Amino acid sequence: MPWSTKIGVIIMVLLLDSPLLSAGESVGLDSEKKPTAAIASIRDRCHSILKEAMASEEAFVRSGAMRAAGDSKDPELIPLLEKGSRDFYPTTRLFAVQGIQKISKDHTKTIARKLIEDSNMWVRIAALDILSELGDGDSREAIRSMLKAPDRMVRLAAAFALYRLGELEYLEEIIDSLRGGDVVNRYQAISYLGKIRTDKTLGHLVRLLDEKEDEIVSYSLKAIGERADIELLRPLERLSRHANPRVRQQAVLEMGYLPPQAAIEKLKPFCADQDPMVKLSAAIAIHRAGGGDCQNVFAESIHHSDFGVRSSSARILGDIAIAQRPQLLATALRDPNSRVRTAAVRATGMMGGAAAFQLLIPMLEDSQLVIRAYAAGSLLKLLK
Template sequence: MSLIFEEFDDIADLAEGLDDPSPGGRIMAVIELADSADPAAIPYLARAIKDDDAGVRKQAAQALTDFDGPDTAAALVGALGDVEAAVRDAAAISLTELKDPAAGDSILPLLDSSDDYTLMACLAGIKELRRPEARVPATQALTHANPSVRVQAVGVIGWLQNEDSLTDLKSATADPETAVRKAAVLALGFSKAETAQCTLMAALTDPDWQVREAAAETLSKSGGPACIPALRRVLEDDFWQVRLKAVRSLGRLDAKETAVEIGPMMSLPIPNLRKECAAVLGELAVPDTRQFLLPYVDDADPDVRKNVRWALEKMAAA
């Protein structure tokens, strides 16, 4: 059987469809230009994103997701002011797919925008581009009245991974909005500095379980031996999701002294938690904890059974 590959026409020929009198015809032209994956299609898609028909503009904004670079960013940034929400949303999503740092040139000037939507979209778009110039406006946005803007600002600061920003991230962990505090806690994962660890340990007592869960998880990256006592206390948290992350972090910190506290958690009725406990007990490989695993060799959950048997084999080998 032979495979037949579609051969794309010249980009200029495909672009002729953008002059079709019907919106449907112009949408098909946009789709064909996107399918070409040819950077030469970018100027034509930038033209389509200004079409009279909202459907064509939305399709063009979506199509630009598959392209990168300054010209793509410029077209998408322009669409953030579209009168149709669907077009704005498509452009904002495509902005987050940019990977070329040079694309940030079109985004940076809008990081002081007075429009909440534009500011939020531009912060989200420049985050993964890691442009150092974004740090100052992102720090200023931490006090913005809109919590969605503050969440995106935290993301920008976290991706820059600058130790000088630890104080700002610490302040964000005290934000009145749960989503902002959670984002700040997760953003601290790049640093093993004492400030980061102390901030994360404090977040283990946050009133919202989602923040506590994020703190327990992040300590697996940023934590050290000094964090073990705080994580041990979280093993009694009211929410199993928080306990699960604490167990995982204790395993990665090789906290063998906590194995006897993790073992009894195998009797809890949450399969995901039992699975994690079994895995960590295997990683810690403390022989005295075999007693907690043996009753679950034939657990009703296949993932639990798998981890229990693996953990017992690990202990036997040790």
């Protein structure tokens, strides 16, 4: 049975008696029109929820609406995202431009060009990053003007943007930012080096693994990402025994990118680590390396007493295709903590397929408007 047909069957089962369809809509329709009417009703309901969320007086709800609208990849929501890019709350503006990037390159350029002059530093940095990612050479001089911005982080973002646009001499400015000064600037520079995939940048990141500052080590591990190779085995083993669980967690994650024959056996002991996030990272890394061990950790994490662990576990299920994923997400969607349910809704949308559709429909009735908005965005993506 084709996937679209399965969706139609699920819609029929779930919605013919659902409040999403009024009595007038569900009576008098022949069998061919009922699935179409149900889909149209769901789309209308999702759009209404997102508009309601964007009209909320609570800034975090409006911000969630923008992120959800981006998740939907629905061109009909471009006007709503454009409205969000003018919101007085900076996070809403930030999520709006990031969201519209998933839908329309041209609209994204228009908005990002305006936002490089935004009053908020983080919005300006994001706009610079987006314009360079899109290869917007027409914005080169506007980006260059940001090299004189009062905020050092904006200046560094402009240097990175110009590097991306082909002005390779700005790499040295990014590297110079590693050598001391404000620690936040160092984090920013490390992140940029992670996006510049050359042997030179990798070498700088590897050298940072010997730093005394734990957060610098953790950021550097994350920036190395999938570029980790067998030469990093010993440094990663050393860092996996670090006293700081955040460093251990990131080192264990990185080991998942090593050749399976070198990584899996070394990762298994971490599935019993005293820190729940290290345990979860070990299970992720083993799955990433192609192993089937430690699958029980995902279930343990989704039931953990700490909502932060449950939230992280739900979030990662959007990327990890394990057999029990639908069941674990169903558990997370019923979690009493709204952050866990939010993570689970977005992960369910990432999972996709008929199972995701069935799980998301009830979330349109969640008690929290922001969660209803995320469910709406995910459903719209599935209905494309």
